[in-house]
Amino acid sequence: MLYSSRTEEAVLGAIINHKNLVYTVADKLPVDAFFDEANKFIYERCLELAEESKVDLVTVVDKCLEKKDLLPKEYEEYNIPYHVSKMTTNLMIGSADIDAHIDILIKYRSKRKLYEMSRNIKAKLEDNKDLDEIIAESVDTFADVTTIKGNTEVDMVKGFEQFMDNQNKKTEDRLIPTFLPEVDEVIGGFEYSDLIIVAGAASMGKTSFMLRLIQNLLKRDKKIGMFSLEMSNHQLLTRLLSMETDVHARKIRYNDLDSVDWNKINEAINFYKEKTFIMDETSKLTDVLNKIKKLKIKHDIDIVFIDYLQLVTHSNGRGSREQEVAKIARSLKNIAKELNIVVVALSQLSRALTQRDSKRPMLSDLRESGEIEQAADTVLLAYREAYYDLTNDEDVQDAEIIIAKGRNAGVGTANMKFKRSTVKFLSPKEDYELWGREI
Numbered sequence: 001m002l003y004s005s006r007t008e009e010a011v012l013g014a015i016i017n018h019k020n021l022v023y024t025v026a027d028k029l030p031v032d033a034f035f036d037e038a039n040k041f042i043y044e045r046c047l048e049l050a051e052e053s054k055v056d057l058v059t060v061v062d063k064c065l066e067k068k069d070l071l072p073k074e075y076e077e078y079n080i081p082y083h084v085s086k087m088t089t090n091l092m093i094g095s096a097d098i099d100a101h102i103d104i105l106i107k108y109r110s111k112r113k114l115y116e117m118s119r120n121i122k123a124k125l126e127d128n129k130d131l132d133e134i135i136a137e138s139v140d141t142f143a144d145v146t147t148i149k150g151n152t153e154v155d156m157v158k159g160f161e162q163f164m165d166n167q168n169k170k171t172e173d174r175l176i177p178t179f180l181p182e183v184d185e186v187i188g189g190f191e192y193s194d195l196i197i198v199a200g201a202a203s204m205g206k207t208s209f210m211l212r213l214i215q216n217l218l219k220r221d222k223k224i225g226m227f228s229l230e231m232s233n234h235q236l237l238t239r240l241l242s243m244e245t246d247v248h249a250r251k252i253r254y255n256d257l258d259s260v261d262w263n264k265i266n267e268a269i270n271f272y273k274e275k276t277f278i279m280d281e282t283s284k285l286t287d288v289l290n291k292i293k294k295l296k297i298k299h300d301i302d303i304v305f306i307d308y309l310q311l312v313t314h315s316n317g318r319g320s321r322e323q324e325v326a327k328i329a330r331s332l333k334n335i336a337k338e339l340n341i342v343v344v345a346l347s348q349l350s351r352a353l354t355q356r357d358s359k360r361p362m363l364s365d366l367r368e369s370g371e372i373e374q375a376a377d378t379v380l381l382a383y384r385e386a387y388y389d390l391t392n393d394e395d396v397q398d399a400e401i402i403i404a405k406g407r408n409a410g411v412g413t414a415n416m417k418f419k420r421s422t423v424k425f426l427s428p429k430e431d432y433e434l435w436g437r438e439i
Contacts, residue, residue, distance in 0.1 A: 002112050003035035007104050012039060013087035014098050015046055016060050022050045025102060033105040035112065037072050042084060057088055136290040176303060176342055179216035181429045182414035186403045187378060190303070190342045194408075195333040195375055197309070199347040199366055200382035201354065205418060205425065206346050207231065209382050209401065210305055211240055212425045213344070214277070217303065223276040225295040225304040227288055229311035233279045243424040244268040250421075276301070283313050285328055289335055296339045306332070308346035309372070326371030333375040347372060349381075359388055363404040379405035382425075384418055395421050 011029075015022050026047060034040040045063040049055045064080045071078060093101060117138055124134050175189030190196055200206035207230075214224055228236055242249040245264035251257055257265070276299050282288055288306070295301045306312065309332075314324040329345075336343040349365040361381040366372050373379065381404050386397035399418035403411050417426040 001108075002115060003108050004104065005036055005039070007101055007108075008034050008036055008039040009087045009090070010093050011098065011101050011105060012042055012046070012084075013090070014093050014101075015043075016055065016057055016084065016088050017092070019055045021098060022046050022055050025098060026050065029102050029105065030109070033102075033109045035108065038075055038078055038083065041067075041071050041075075042087075057085065060084055132287075135294070136287055176217065176222065178213055179220065180212070180401075180414070180416070180425070180427050182416060182427055183380075183401055183403075186412040186414055187406055187409040190344070191377070191408055192302075192340045192342060193337045194342050194377040195329070195336050196342060196344040197347050197366070197372060197376040197379045198344060198382065199349050199361070199379065201349050201359070201361065204384055204387060205382045205399065205423075207307055208239070208243075208418070208423045209380070209425050210307060210344065210346060211236070211243060214305065215240060215243055218272065218275045218277060221275070222303060223299050223301040225278045225280070225292065225299070225301045227280050227282060227291075227304070227306045227312075229281065229283045230307055233281070236279070239423055240272075241265055241268055242422045244272075246422055248421045249423055283311055285312055285314050285331060288312060289331060292335055292341075292343075293339065296341060301341060303342040303344065304336075306343065306345040308348065310348050322371075326375075329372045329375040333377075359383075359385070361402065361404075373405065376405060377407040378403065378409070386418075395419060396426070399425060401425075 011025075015025065029043075031040055031044055031047075034043055042060065042064060045060055045067065046055055049059050049063055061081050061084050064084065068080065121134055121138060175191055177184050177189035178187075198206050198209055200209075214226070217224060226236075238252050239249060241247070242252055245261070245268050247257070247261045247264055251261065252265070278295055278299060278301070280291055282291055292301075292304055295304070309328060310325060312328045314327055332343045332345055335341075347366060349361055353359060353361060353365045361383055363373060363379060363381075365381075366379070381402040383400045383402055384397060386392040386394075386399075397418050397420065399416040401414040401416055403409075403413065405411065415428065417428055417431070418424070419426055
């Protein structure tokens with residue numbers, strides 16, 4: 001059974017009988033929760049009338065008659081006054097019972113969606129359609145089935161109840177620390193539903209900082225997804241292993257390893273094999289969003305990294321690149337909020353930065369900055385002054401992570417170190433042993 005006409009009519013009757021009920025149900029009862037086209041048509045008229053605060057038997061009948069041409073042709077003989085009147089007198093339910101009946105309609109809607117999805121999968125498999133396309137569409141449907149949001153309104157009492165529930169949670173259930181003390185002292189950590197932008201000029205270390213975050217989070221059993229659009233998975237794993245083992249990245253790249261190096265690398269590989277770290281090289285926005293949903297459903301991921309924002313492509317290709325990047329940034333923020341995960345996206349800085357006397361980055365240096373800045377909850381800027389000093393050949397150099405925007409935590413600067421041989425950001429408080437001296 002994929003629908004219940006009696007339940008649909010009972011819900012519509014309650015909405016029409018209780019003129020203010022439509023405002024309670026509108027945001028948790030989508031139009032396609034109704035299977036019968038006539039019932040769907042009547043519900044749409046109720047939603048239109050809600051904007052005018054005029055939902056009752058007379059106005060609904062009049063609005064339906066006014067727009068009768070919108071009904072499918074097979075409903076040409078449909079007697080609107082009779083059927084609407086019948087709904088308000090038969091199978092009557094009170095406003096207190098409406099939620100239970102809406103739940104029934106939502107479950108039928110989900111069954112129909114899944115049934116249709118299974119038919120589409122079968123048809124496309126028989127036609128030898130692209131498997132990735134089939135999976136992406138199926139994940140999108142499944143996510144839609146499982147994310148009917150319901151009422152998003154929160155009154156003051158409920159708001160404070162949610163606040164106290166949130167405060168009573170463990171810190172790690174509310175925040176994801178970076179586990180770099182200098183950074184966490186400024187921002188506290190990444191909040192679930194946040195979009196984090198990590199930006200920097202070319203070769204400034206934004207990918208290295210991202211990998212340090214990944215290293216720290218995997219050690220705390222966080223589940224991570226990553227979309228690598230610039231570097232191959234092999235290159236990223238090489239750098240991650242160099243950071244973890246303190247074996248020079250060049251030695252790993254050219255396989256110039258002794259037995260001690262190999263022991264360290266094998267130990268690191270065995271450790272990371274037990275962690276949830278899913279890498280992908282997809283770049284198309286719709287595919288990225290669908291795969292993030294899939295990662296949430298399948299692996300319950302905590303955080304997604306994207307390297308980097310400007311390499312994500314918008315499917316329609318219309319508008320300026322700035323408009324496309326704005327759409328991408330907003331979409332990433334929306335998916336973080338919808339799935340209650342953290343999304344960390346790397347971003348380029350404008351080349352105009354290199355023309356200034358001071359190379360220290362600012363928020364306005366974000367490439368296509370307006371919408372990126374607006375969508376982001378936190379913006380971190382990687383900076384190494386030593387990069388511009390050709391006389392500085394030390395392996396360990398000063399570095400900064402500049403918190404240029406902190407919607408929930410404020411701004412500041414985290415003074416770090418950067419180890420060139422392993423291309424790794426280091427914490428002066430935690431990592432001094434890696435170069436044999438305390439800072």
